[in-house]
Amino acid sequence: MQLIGFSATGWESWDVARQPLIRxxxxxxxxxxLRFEDAPGAPRPTVFVNRWLRELPLNGAPATRTWQNSASCLRD
Structure with a gap:
């Protein structure tokens, strides 16, 4: 499993209508x-984990270090 930090740099070339709302x-x-689904409509656990990570700032964890620590624990 890979752990990356999102960057919106270059989003204009991604064939999306607007900049992603991911911090x-x-x-x-x-x-x-590099897959997020095992079959159409069958998401892998990483889909749900990533959603939870994206919601951390809204749930009282605004610090980047908290996000990284949580993601590292989940990856391991």
């Missing part, structure tokens, strides 16, 4: 095969 440096967990 910079927000941790994102990705399976080693």
């Amino acid at each position: 910079n440096r927000m941790p994102v967990l990705i399976d080693d095969d």
